[in-house]
Amino acid sequence: MxxxxxxxxxxxxxxxxxxxxxxxxxxxxxxxxxxxxxxxxxxxxxxLYSNEHKGAxxxxxxxxxxxxxxxxxxxxxxxxxxxxxxxxxxxxxxxxxxxxxxxxxxxxxxxxxHTQIEPLFTQVLMICEQQQLIGHHMFAIDGCKISSNASKEHSGTHDELARKAIRLRRASQRILAHHIAQDVKGEELPAREAKHKQTLDDTAQRIEAFLDNDANHERLATNKKPIKSNITDNDSAKMLTNKGTIQGYNGVAISDDKHQIIVQAKAWGAVNEQQTLQPAIKQLQQQLSHIGKDDSLLQAKFSADSGFHSKDNLTYLAEQGIDSYIADTGFRSRNPLFQNSQTYHAYQTTKRRKRGYDKPKLFSRGDFHFNRQALMCVCLAGNVMWLTSRKPHTNNDQRYLTFHGYLKDCRTCPVQSQCMRNPPKERGRQVTFPALGKPTKAASLIQIMKDKMDSKQGRREYSKRLGCIEPVFANITKQKKMDYFTLRGQTKVNAQWLMFCLVHNIEKLRGHVL
Incomplete structure (x- = not known):
């Protein structure tokens, strides 16, 4: 052995x-x-402390x-x-x-x-500037959607929440009615059914208390439609991500392209991403002023993806004199590299199928015969369409001429299934054409940005955005696993988002402090 x-x-x-x-x-x-x-x-x-004379x-x-x-x-x-x-x-x-x-x-x-974190973030930013980690050549903005400490099952408009409370009350009553129907009125509910009934009643009571509170007024989106509220964290919002729908916040950050230092950060809840650009730039200007670089933004380039593209943002950037590169939703489709890419088209097809847009493509504006001199339009079936008004109407700062098909023609049209998704009931097919004449100021800015983005320099500068901001979010959410918020309320969540960004910036300094 x-x-x-x-x-x-x-x-x-x-x-x-x-x-x-x-x-x-x-x-x-x-x-x-x-x-x-x-x-x-x-x-x-x-x-935060008051224990100078007594207390532990x-x-x-x-x-x-x-x-x-x-x-x-x-x-x-x-x-x-x-x-x-x-x-x-x-x-x-x-x-x-x-x-x-x-x-x-x-x-x-x-x-x-939450009141102390912003000065700390600025102080660390000043250290990054002293160590020459901020290049001031290009800034890029983007948002990262992160789950919050709230249940998305408790989200909905006020009408939806009211109906849900009624359904919960009815379900609770059904449990009690079923117990009585079993001729056991003198006995108590079984523990399992009693617990289920109590859960239903508590949830309904929480919803009713939320709706009765005047502070929880229903908010409206830019299109005047109500925004879904949440009884757990009303500042959070339902957000669509590539991994499904989450209840959370959008952590917006602006990064410098030299070492991916975050120079501005803020968490937003139920707010459209387009609305975050102007506040972010104003806060960025304040941060640059703190580190002694007041004119840095006017000398650098600024880039953002299509989520920040809007006429108001383009107007604001033009007024501020910022050399910006903001992509629109059709930027990729106009790029020759993507027009001939089978991989890109396959990805777009899969994306449309997931969103339910896999129906056959209908006739577009280019398929109709439009005579601009005579102001006349003929459909593919050979029927003449009528002009709604000789004076162009404005839509999204673009002037258009609108033609309608006669209802009697569209109902008996042999190519109706290729022209309209549903059979016509009140009116026929509608088609619009851009009108000639001087465009509006906002339309001119949109076209100027499109031409700028389609140029060789525009594509080259915009391509730098990917390496400027995307590694930041990958480091925070994937490498460091800071992918959820534990607090509730925009003020506290914003403080936690700043701490996430603070960790990222301190990591960039690890080889520069002695």
Missing amino acids: PNFKPDLSCQSAFIPVDFSEQIIPGTFEYALNHIVNHHLDLRPFDS AAYSPAVMLKIILFAYAHGMISSLRIAKACQTNITLMALSGDTQPHFTSIANFVANM
């Missing part, structure tokens, strides 16, 4: 640990420790910042996970000086730092 040494893995041992040796230069934790200890002004946190000693804001930002950088966003890591993670123990705050202390610190 061989003679082996005994297995002593079950035996406890005291191992000496030098905390100073756990924080190695060149790492994220070293940069975080150095920046918090030597560069950040943490005096604004003093207003509080955890230092410097220690709490190190704990939270290090935990975020390693995908630990839950306060419970962070508190447990303070007891088991040797690097976190070294950063915090072996303090072990309770998870409620961590959650309370995160929830109440």
Whole structure:
């Protein structure tokens, strides 16, 4: 029988640990420790404490910042996970000086730092500027949709929520009626049915309380349609992503192209992405002013995707004198590289099929015979269409001439299935043509931007946007696993989004602090 040494893995041992040796230069934790200890002004946190003369000693804001930002950088966003890591993670123990705050202390610190986080973000940005990590050659804006601490099942317009509350009350009554019908009126409901009934009643009561609160007024979108509210977090919104619909916020950020430093960040809820551009640029101008680069935006280029394209945004950028490159929805289709790409067309076909747009293509405006001199239009069946007005009407700052098919002609048309999706009931086919004449100011700006984007320089400059902003979101949500918000309300969620961005910027500084 061989003679082996005994297995002593079950035996406890005291191992000496030098905390100073756990924080190695060149790492994220070293940069975080150095920046918090030597560069950040943490005096604004003093207003959160009132224990100068009585009360227990509080955890230092410097220690709490190190704990939270290090935990975020390693995908630990839950306060419970962070508190447990303070007891088991040797690097976190070294950063915090072996303090072990309770998870409620961590959650309370995160929830109440919304007024202090913006100055900290600016201070770190100033360090990035001192280390020459910001190039000021191009800025790119984009949004990242992140799930929030809210249930999308509790979303809907006020009418939808009211109907849902009624359905829940009826379901609760059916449980009670079924129990009575079993001739057991004198007995109590079984525990399982009683729990189900209580859940239905509680949910209905929450919805009714939400609707009765005057502060939760129904908001309207730009098209005057009601926006879906949420009884858990009314500032959040239902958002469509490539992985389905989520209830969350859109984390908008502006990044510099030299080292992908985030220079501006803010989280938005139930707001169209187009509406975030102007506030983001105003905040960017303030940040650049803080770091001593007031005219940087006027000298740099600014790019954004089609989600930010609108006449109001183009007008604002033109008035501010910003050299912008904003793609429109038809930018890819006009690109010769994509027109002949089978991969692109296959992707578009799959995308339309997923959205339910796989119906056969109908006759377009180019298929109709339009005589501009005579102001006459003839359809493909040879029927003359009537002009609604000789004076062009304006739609989206473009002037159009509109023709209608006669109802009697469209009802008996042999190519009706190729021309209209549904059989005509009140009117025939409608088709519009651009009118001649001087375009409006907004229409001119839209056409100028299209021509600018279709030029060789425009395509070259816009192609830099991908490497400027997309790696930022990939690092935050995929590499660092900061892909959900634990707080509720736009103010607190915005503070947490700034902390996510702060982690990204500090990581960029890890090789530049000594």
